[in-house]
Amino acid sequence: MALKRQSVVLGVLLAPVTLFLGIFFLLPLLIIALFSVLTPGLYGGVEWAFYHWNYGRIFGWADGLNEIYEPIYLRILLRSLAFAALTVVLTLALCYPVAFWVSRLSERWRLVFLFLITLPFFCSLIVRLYAWLLILKPSGLLNTVLLWTGVISQPLEILYTPTAVVLGMVYVMVPFMFLPLYAAVDNLDRAQVEASLDLGANRVQTFLKVILPQTLPGIMGGAVIVFIPSVGNFVVPDVLGGAKGLMIGNLVEQQFLSARNWPFGSALSMIIMTVVLTVLMLSVTRARKAGGHA
Amino acid sequence: MADLLEITAARREFVTPEGGRLAALDGVDLTVGANEFVTLLGPSGCGKTTLLRAISGFEMLDSGTMRLGGADLTALPPFRRPVNTVFQSYALFGHMTVARNVGYALEVAGVPRPARDGQVAEALEKVGLSGLGARRPGQLSGGQRQRVALARAIIAKPRLLLLDEPLSALDRNLRQQMQLELKTLQNNLGIAFIFVTHDQEEALTMSDRIVVMRAGKIEQIGTPRDIYRRPRNRFVAEFIGETNLFPVTVDRIEGDLALARTAEGVELSLPSSGRSVGERITAILRPADFTLGREGIAGRVTRAVYLGSDLYIFVQPQAGGPEIRVIARDGAGLAEGAAVRLAHDPAQVHVLEAA
Numbered sequence: 001m002a003l004k005r006q007s008v009v010l011g012v013l014l015a016p017v018t019l020f021l022g023i024f025f026l027l028p029l030l031i032i033a034l035f036s037v038l039t040p041g042l043y044g045g046v047e048w049a050f051y052h053w054n055y056g057r058i059f060g061w062a063d064g065l066n067e068i069y070e071p072i073y074l075r076i077l078l079r080s081l082a083f084a085a086l087t088v089v090l091t092l093a094l095c096y097p098v099a100f101w102v103s104r105l106s107e108r109w110r111l112v113f114l115f116l117i118t119l120p121f122f123c124s125l126i127v128r129l130y131a132w133l134l135i136l137k138p139s140g141l142l143n144t145v146l147l148w149t150g151v152i153s154q155p156l157e158i159l160y161t162p163t164a165v166v167l168g169m170v171y172v173m174v175p176f177m178f179l180p181l182y183a184a185v186d187n188l189d190r191a192q193v194e195a196s197l198d199l200g201a202n203r204v205q206t207f208l209k210v211i212l213p214q215t216l217p218g219i220m221g222g223a224v225i226v227f228i229p230s231v232g233n234f235v236v237p238d239v240l241g242g243a244k245g246l247m248i249g250n251l252v253e254q255q256f257l258s259a260r261n262w263p264f265g266s267a268l269s270m271i272i273m274t275v276v277l278t279v280l281m282l283s284v285t286r287a288r289k290a291g292g293h294a
Numbered sequence: 295m296a297d298l299l300e301i302t303a304a305r306r307e308f309v310t311p312e313g314g315r316l317a318a319l320d321g322v323d324l325t326v327g328a329n330e331f332v333t334l335l336g337p338s339g340c341g342k343t344t345l346l347r348a349i350s351g352f353e354m355l356d357s358g359t360m361r362l363g364g365a366d367l368t369a370l371p372p373f374r375r376p377v378n379t380v381f382q383s384y385a386l387f388g389h390m391t392v393a394r395n396v397g398y399a400l401e402v403a404g405v406p407r408p409a410r411d412g413q414v415a416e417a418l419e420k421v422g423l424s425g426l427g428a429r430r431p432g433q434l435s436g437g438q439r440q441r442v443a444l445a446r447a448i449i450a451k452p453r454l455l456l457l458d459e460p461l462s463a464l465d466r467n468l469r470q471q472m473q474l475e476l477k478t479l480q481n482n483l484g485i486a487f488i489f490v491t492h493d494q495e496e497a498l499t500m501s502d503r504i505v506v507m508r509a510g511k512i513e514q515i516g517t518p519r520d521i522y523r524r525p526r527n528r529f530v531a532e533f534i535g536e537t538n539l540f541p542v543t544v545d546r547i548e549g550d551l552a553l554a555r556t557a558e559g560v561e562l563s564l565p566s567s568g569r570s571v572g573e574r575i576t577a578i579l580r581p582a583d584f585t586l587g588r589e590g591i592a593g594r595v596t597r598a599v600y601l602g603s604d605l606y607i608f609v610q611p612q613a614g615g616p617e618i619r620v621i622a623r624d625g626a627g628l629a630e631g632a633a634v635r636l637a638h639d640p641a642q643v644h645v646l647e648a649a
Contacts, residue, residue, distance in 0.1 A: 189383075189385065189388075191381050191383050191385035192385045192386075192387055192388075194352055194372070194379075194381070194385065195379070195381055195385035195386075195387070195446075196387075196398070196402075197351075197352075197371070197372040197373045198350055198351075198352075198372050198373070198377075198378055198379045198447075199373075199378060199398050199399040199402065199446065199447075199450065200373050200399050200402050200403055200450060201373055201398070201402035202373050202402075203373075205402045206373075209387075209398075209401075209402070210387060213389045214388075214389060
């Protein structure tokens with residue numbers, strides 16, 4: 001009786017979010033999946049006829065008549081994945097030590113720091129990226145300071161390079177890496193660290209055998225949360241990357257908005273999603289395995 | 295017995311949140327023998343845990359020295375000290391199996407796997423957990439976790455094992471059982487144990503010597519019997535077990551006996567050696583030191599608590615003054631309101647000099 005009642009209550013509580021996600025997430029997803037195998041319309045939109053060359057253009061089968069195979073698309077995809085992976089590594093390297101430092105602060109300073117970490121969310125991403133543009137441009141803040149102090153004699157060409165894109169992505173993603181990392185580090189049982197030292201493990205051994213495995217869930221969580229949006233991100237490359245910094249997200253955006261080739265954009269989106277889902281599943285199973293038999 | 299651990303003039307201060315300074319260790323001198331079971335006993339905040347952490351290396355002394363088997367420990371980090379700890383929270387590694395937990399000290403010391411496995415099995419057997427090596431700490435009961443922590447701490451054969459209130463999380467029956475097992479284990483291993491507790495019964499049961507601490511200082515060091523029968527001061531007397539304290543003035547001396555009287559007129563007799571008439575002293579009698587009889591202090595039972603084998607009674611002396619606590623072994627039939635007389639053996643009276 002009680003169980004049945006509980007499931008009714010649960011159903012009522014979950015209904016709104018289920019409906020919302022069903023209509024506004026699952027349905028568009030199905031539409032994109034469908035569009036990715038339809039013929040592009042002449043002026044945008046789709047024609048309702050099966051058309052597999054959307055994928056052929058990317059992976060290497062094309063009739064040479066309707067569509068031409070271009071390896072550049074795969075290269076852009078691979079570059080986006082590499083940039084996203086680099087973003088994960090850099091944000092992790094930046095945030096991991098800081099998470100330990102913050103978890104040792106007094107209650108008051110910890111709250112101040114956590115507030116500072118979330119502060120960027122109070123301001124529009126575009127505005128913040130344009131601020132970066134002002135910093136990085138040849139006559140910008142960075143070059144002015146470096147020239148003035150005599151570190152460099154020629155302005156650095158950072159803006160509209162892959163470096164600028166990675167810098168921007170790292171900047172945008174730092175809070176997303178920091179918060180799960182901090183949660184894991186803050187949960188770390190200090191007594192276990194002491195036990196390890198007490199049993200004769202030096203600091204490096206203690207880090208590798210106790211601290212790292214204990215904080216691994218936070219590292220995996222942060223990595224997934226940073227990697228997924230990084231792969232498909234198109235705002236950062238758009239503002240800071242210029243033509244050389246084209247990423248898969250920009251390509252999708254172009255196909256829908258400028259090239260008006262919806263099916264091709266859909267096919268690219270499906271590929272990003274497949275890659276991301278694969279990464280996610282791999283990391284979840286790896287994390288479970290690590291938790292199960294480390 | 296050669297001294298294994300020698301601590302001299304150990305001092306450690308902490309800065310309090312208010313900005314003041316608090317000496318958690320205030321000039322502590324302590325020696326521990328090679329096969330001794332020493333208990334650090336005291337109320338919370340007395341410095342016993344700080345002393346233990348100073349020995350394990352997690353607190354550095356501000357001043358003073360610490361030697362183990364002749365070698366200076368004072369500046370060594372925890373992982374270089376031949377000392378292991380059983381932590382209060384057990385601190386088992388949740389991401390490892392029981393066997394890997396137990397073998398951890400060997401693993402980090404570079405002992406190869408086959409040799410390790412044998413020692414792990416042996417250590418698990420010593421604590422009665424054979425066959426549980428493949429489990430995770432999360433799948434064990436509190437008592438079993440306790441034993442894993444113990445096996446893990448003894449596997450590297452430390453010369454000194456530190457135990458930080460390891461039994462406080464266990465229920466009473468298990469705690470008593472573990473007390474006996476710990477004592478047996480200590481004898482079998484032939485190493486020294488330093489055991490921290492705030493439970494005086496635990497201290498009395500297991501220890502070769504008890505160190506009573508208060509406010510960063512050692513109040514008294516002695517065998518359980520010493521500490522119980524001859525406490526050095528009022529604090530020790532009241533901290534160890536139930537105590538009746540009588541502030542008395544010596545009235546007269548008759549041969550071997552001195553007669554003393556409280557301000558209210560309760561009379562006690564005690565050995566006369568060293569006493570002088572008119573001297574003000576505090577006399578101590580434990581609840582079990584009284585016998586119910588036809589003579590002695592007259593009083594009335596105000597409360598009677600049934601303890602199973604004994605009856606614990608509170609007696610209000612007719613003369614007045616605080617209630618006297620008595621364990622009456624043959625107190626069958628005593629009820630509240632009953633008139634009793636409390637006799638005592640003068641030899642059992644312990645005297646604190648400073649009244």
